[in-house]
Amino acid sequence: MTGTPPNAAYPPRFKTGDTVKVLKVDVPGHVRTPWYIRGHVGTIERYCGAFPNPEELAYARSGLPAQPLYRVQFRQRDVWPDYAGPAHDTIDIEIYQHWLEPAGGASR
Amino acid sequence: MSSLDHHDHDHDHAHDHARTLRKDQDDTITHYRAMEIAVRELLIEKGIITPDGVRRAVEFMDGRNPEYGARMVARAWVDPAYKLRMLKDGSAAAAELGLDVGPLKLVVVENTPTLHNMIVCTLCSCYPRNLLGLPPDWYKSRNYRSRAVNEPRVVLREFGTVIPDDVEVRVHDSTADMRYLVLPRRPAGTETLDEAALARLVTRDSMVGVALADTP
Numbered sequence: 001m002t003g004t005p006p007n008a009a010y011p012p013r014f015k016t017g018d019t020v021k022v023l024k025v026d027v028p029g030h031v032r033t034p035w036y037i038r039g040h041v042g043t044i045e046r047y048c049g050a051f052p053n054p055e056e057l058a059y060a061r062s063g064l065p066a067q068p069l070y071r072v073q074f075r076q077r078d079v080w081p082d083y084a085g086p087a088h089d090t091i092d093i094e095i096y097q098h099w100l101e102p103a104g105g106a107s108r
Numbered sequence: 109m110s111s112l113d114h115h116d117h118d119h120d121h122a123h124d125h126a127r128t129l130r131k132d133q134d135d136t137i138t139h140y141r142a143m144e145i146a147v148r149e150l151l152i153e154k155g156i157i158t159p160d161g162v163r164r165a166v167e168f169m170d171g172r173n174p175e176y177g178a179r180m181v182a183r184a185w186v187d188p189a190y191k192l193r194m195l196k197d198g199s200a201a202a203a204e205l206g207l208d209v210g211p212l213k214l215v216v217v218e219n220t221p222t223l224h225n226m227i228v229c230t231l232c233s234c235y236p237r238n239l240l241g242l243p244p245d246w247y248k249s250r251n252y253r254s255r256a257v258n259e260p261r262v263v264l265r266e267f268g269t270v271i272p273d274d275v276e277v278r279v280h281d282s283t284a285d286m287r288y289l290v291l292p293r294r295p296a297g298t299e300t301l302d303e304a305a306l307a308r309l310v311t312r313d314s315m316v317g318v319a320l321a322d323t324p
Contacts (some may be wrong), residue, residue, distance in 0.1 A: 033283070036258075037281075048286055049285075069286075071215075083274075089260070091278070092278060094281070094286055095283070095286070098131070
């Protein structure tokens with residue numbers, strides 16, 4: 001893409017331990033954020049580096065600037081209201097930064 | 109033998125045709141299948157790749173197997189410093205043993221007395237193929253992919269793996285650029301085993317997290 005340096009990446013907004021909320025939006029096309037986790041609040045487990053956005057790569061675009069990728073940890077009982085296992089069970093999911101917003105405000 | 113004349117004989121034998129006779133998958137030319145053939149033939153015609161090169165690449169991909177991952181696990185069991193490096197950077201730890209994980213980033217997650225990890229890819233079938241080979245059919249099934257995330261303990265029990273309630277179960281949904289390998293716990297009674305003998309206890313399923321490592 002003209003004018004975009006090959007190593008261009010958005011700077012990371014979050015750090016390990018930050019509380020984040022996954023956007024609850026329904027967008028068409030190739031999407032890497034599973035439906036079941038949208039709208040849920042979790043904690044940044046680690047920053048994984050920045051990667052060309054696969055939701056752009058899928059349409060033969062450059063995916064640049066690269067999107068920071070995180071592993072975000074959720075409590076299973078927060079994700080599934082009927083979760084039958086113990087309260088300490090968790091699920092870790094890789095989520096790109098453009099799907100995350102700082103949590104702490106009023107949750108929906 | 110065609111599938112038609114195959115059915116001319118009597119059916120008084122025990123095997124199940126539906127299971128033993130797999131239908132060829134080249135019976136329909138889909139858009140992507142046609143594109144693959146066209147691109148491959150053009151590349152060969154232009155001398156960029158060779159049929160033997162394609163065959164070798166397929167043979168290499170099919171040859172990868174869980175022994176690679178098992179070597180990493182066994183090394184981690186006998187070498188605490190290696191284990192720390194592996195948990196920090198799985199790809200570098202694989203390279204240390206001469207294993208090529210390609211450009212993908214490997215994340216190794218450790219089972220402990222208080223934590224059990226299991227891996228799923230709900231979106232498709234992401235799997236550390238370089239270290240475990242081709243994924244098993246169940247890993248790619250809709251059943252496993254949908255249920256592993258919301259009733260992991262039930263799925264684990266179906267695999268014969270019972271995790272006590274005081275142990276946290278952590279599911280890893282492999283949705284993007286990371287690939288995951290579970291570092292299972294070293295079984296009791298293996299103190300005298302060498303690294304090669306330990307590696308034989310490390311099954312594919314224990315590295316996906318649906319089972320524990322074998323006991324000697």
